[in-house]
Amino acid sequence: MLITLREAEMRTGVSRATVLKHINSGTIPGVKEKNRYLIDECYLDKLPKPRKTAKNQHIPAEKVEVPKGVPFSELEPLRLELMKQRLEVLKQIETNRAREWEELRA
Secondary structure, eight states: OEEEHHHHHHHHOOOHHHHHHHHHHTSSOOEEETTEEEEEGGGGGGSOOOOOOTTTOOOOOOOOOOOTTOOHHHHHHHHHHHHHHHHHHHHHHHHHHHHHHHHHHO
16 A cells, blocks of 8 residues: 555654655655655555654753752752753754764765
């Protein structure tokens, strides 16, 4: 059965751009019908496993138990460190996005 790239994305978790890249490279056959591509669902297993990207990557919220009566001045360094860690995760996500974009453009 032929399915659209959107359906392939929903079933496999691999982005439509990645599926299209595999069609264009000849890894999987695809048919262009009007303004959309269709692939046979039997080729879904030939697609790579999805990587964690900005779309599907979850940035966990940090849970920090703070004892009652701790002054704010002692909590501020901890809060700043958690913010730095979260910023690093966001930078990594942006780097991955840029790398994937360059791969698609190549």
